[in-house]
Amino acid sequence: MHGVWRTAAVRRAEAELMRGLPPLALMHRAAAGLAATCTQLLRAMPGKHAGAYGAHITVLAGPGDNGGDALLAAERLIRQGAQATAIAVMGERVHRQALRAFRDAGGRLATTAPTHTDLLIDGIIGIGGRPGLPERAVQLLETIHPRLTVAVDVPSGVDVDTGAVPGPAVNADVTVTFGCRKPAHVLGDAALRTGYLDLIDIGLGPYLECEGYLQVPTLDDMIEQWPFPDELDDKYTRGVVGIAAGSAEYPGAAILATAGALSGPAGYVRYAGAAKAQVHNHHPEVVGTDSVATAGRTQSWLIGPGSGTGEATAHELKQVLARPVPAVLDADAITLLAQSPHLLANREAPLVLTPHDREFERLYGTAPGDRRAEAAMALAKRLHCTVLLKGHHTIVADSDGTVYVNPTGHPALATAGTGDVLAGLVASLLAAGIPAARAAMMGAFMHGMAARAVASEIVSPVASQIAAELPGTIGALND
Ligand SMILES: NC(=O)C1=CN([C@@H]2O[C@H](COP(=O)(O)OP(=O)(O)OC[C@H]3O[C@@H](n4cnc5c(N)ncnc54)[C@H](O)[C@@H]3O)[C@@H](O)[C@H]2O)[C@@H](O)CC1
Numbered sequence: 001m002h003g004v005w006r007t008a009a010v011r012r013a014e015a016e017l018m019r020g021l022p023p024l025a026l027m028h029r030a031a032a033g034l035a036a037t038c039t040q041l042l043r044a045m046p047g048k049h050a051g052a053y054g055a056h057i058t059v060l061a062g063p064g065d066n067g068g069d070a071l072l073a074a075e076r077l078i079r080q081g082a083q084a085t086a087i088a089v090m091g092e093r094v095h096r097q098a099l100r101a102f103r104d105a106g107g108r109l110a111t112t113a114p115t116h117t118d119l120l121i122d123g124i125i126g127i128g129g130r131p132g133l134p135e136r137a138v139q140l141l142e143t144i145h146p147r148l149t150v151a152v153d154v155p156s157g158v159d160v161d162t163g164a165v166p167g168p169a170v171n172a173d174v175t176v177t178f179g180c181r182k183p184a185h186v187l188g189d190a191a192l193r194t195g196y197l198d199l200i201d202i203g204l205g206p207y208l209e210c211e212g213y214l215q216v217p218t219l220d221d222m223i224e225q226w227p228f229p230d231e232l233d234d235k236y237t238r239g240v241v242g243i244a245a246g247s248a249e250y251p252g253a254a255i256l257a258t259a260g261a262l263s264g265p266a267g268y269v270r271y272a273g274a275a276k277a278q279v280h281n282h283h284p285e286v287v288g289t290d291s292v293a294t295a296g297r298t299q300s301w302l303i304g305p306g307s308g309t310g311e312a313t314a315h316e317l318k319q320v321l322a323r324p325v326p327a328v329l330d331a332d333a334i335t336l337l338a339q340s341p342h343l344l345a346n347r348e349a350p351l352v353l354t355p356h357d358r359e360f361e362r363l364y365g366t367a368p369g370d371r372r373a374e375a376a377m378a379l380a381k382r383l384h385c386t387v388l389l390k391g392h393h394t395i396v397a398d399s400d401g402t403v404y405v406n407p408t409g410h411p412a413l414a415t416a417g418t419g420d421v422l423a424g425l426v427a428s429l430l431a432a433g434i435p436a437a438r439a440a441m442m443g444a445f446m447h448g449m450a451a452r453a454v455a456s457e458i459v460s461p462v463a464s465q466i467a468a469e470l471p472g473t474i475g476a477l478n479d
């Protein structure tokens with residue numbers, strides 16, 4: 001699991017670390033890491049240059065230490081044979097010592113953009129930045145057409161602590177950050193502008209508060225935590241999952257949700273609803289009944305995908321909520337819950353809600369907006385449940401304050417039915433005994449991985465292709 005820390009926590013850690021170090025020591029560490037990454041990128045870039053040697057670099061240097069990092073990295077690249085031009089975007093306000101070092105090494109200070117540059121280093125603003133960019137920086141970014149843009153610490157202009165991008169901001173191919181990940185690297189539109197993230201160790205780790213603001217799961221977490229069956233398991237010990245999804249009008253949702261559940265760790269999938277014949281045709285291993293009441297005991301339930309929002313679903317939802325086992329409420333079940341929040345009055349067993357933005361608004365009263373982690377956290381606390389807020393970089397917030405951000409996923413997931421598959425998978429993880437927030441996070445992670453795998457072969461995959469990929473993607477965890 002990777003931790004993610006906000007600016008204030010980074011500043012506190014930095015102050016502690018700096019106490020025993022000479023001035024500029026951390027900036028030199030940051031610049032060394034940044035220069036090394038730039039050299040690697042230049043080496044991989046086809047062209048007349050050989051790595052940094054012969055390459056042209058442009059530095060946009062802002063008024064603070066972020067600009068200082070960029071100038072000191074450029075100084076190192078010049079010493080490796082690069083040509084470098086720096087533009088101080090706030091004129092006189094620029095890191096003096098770093099600028100002197102840059103010029104002493106042979107760097108050129110200019111006021112206009114060069115016509116050609118291989119690499120643009122964005123040192124405009126870092127974690128000391130307010131969202132948005134100075135007008136001069138916007139003009140320069142429009143004029144310069146680098147082959148590659150590397151952001152220092154964060155893409156300038158983003159809101160570092162929320163991941164929002166309310167104004168102009170840099171669009172980086174690579175972001176080189178120092179000490180730890182920050183929310184902008186993993187959340188919201190800022191994450192899309194971060195590009196590939198390279199984390200440089202500057203010795204901050206021991207000084208960071210142990211719990212980050214957010215957690216980003218890794219493949220190793222999946223490998224360690226996925227509940228694979230062992231020799232002593234039978235279908236019941238692996239967990240029984242109940243799926244109340246689909247309807248006569250929408251049998252597809254039932255098929256996709258059961259496909260998701262079948263790909264997960266549960267040993268037995270029971271379907272309850274009007275699409276049982278179609279589910280059976282697609283998945284002969286699923287046992288079908290007409291209603292939640294007749295489905296027998298399960299260790300978890302999923303209700304909502306394609307269910308409709310009529311009386312019959314409302315009745316089934318009450319049945320599911322009355323059972324003392326974890327449940328996933330998706331799609332129409334979320335709409336019904338939003339209309340009748342009192343349904344949760346006596347609910348104690350864990351609950352996972354999987355809203356997209358419009359469903360979130362129905363539940364919470366306002367849309368998540370661009371402070372997505374905070375929004376998901378607030379809803380989880382209000383309803384005392386786990387919220388899986390869908391989007392690129394899906395967020396899973398638990399009522400105990402834990403927030404996961406999913407690093408996998410693909411634009412291909414923006415297609416009908418993928419949410420049904422995900423909901424079924426999460427319900428299967430719950431049936432296997434995985435705690436709610438972790439089940440939601442693991443489901444989102446593997447679902448996103450499967451989508452990536454399919455999208456690498458098919459331009460526009462559909463939900464059933466992603467469902468078909470899941471068993472292989474999950475099975476590979478055990479290799
Ligand atoms: N925190 C750490 O542990 C380390 C930080 N370092 C670097 O230091 C950076 C932070 O440096 P600073 O605190 O000097 O802050 P920044 O360099 O991020 O910039 C702050 C300056 O930019 C101006 N500014 C902020 N937002 C603006 C906007 N939207 N438009 C116009 N001007 C704006 C502010 O008035 C201030 O003068 C980090 O991002 C990183 O690059 C590294 O040198 C090493 C270690």
Ligand SMILES: [K+]
Nearest residue numbers: 125152154156
């Ligand atoms: K920057």
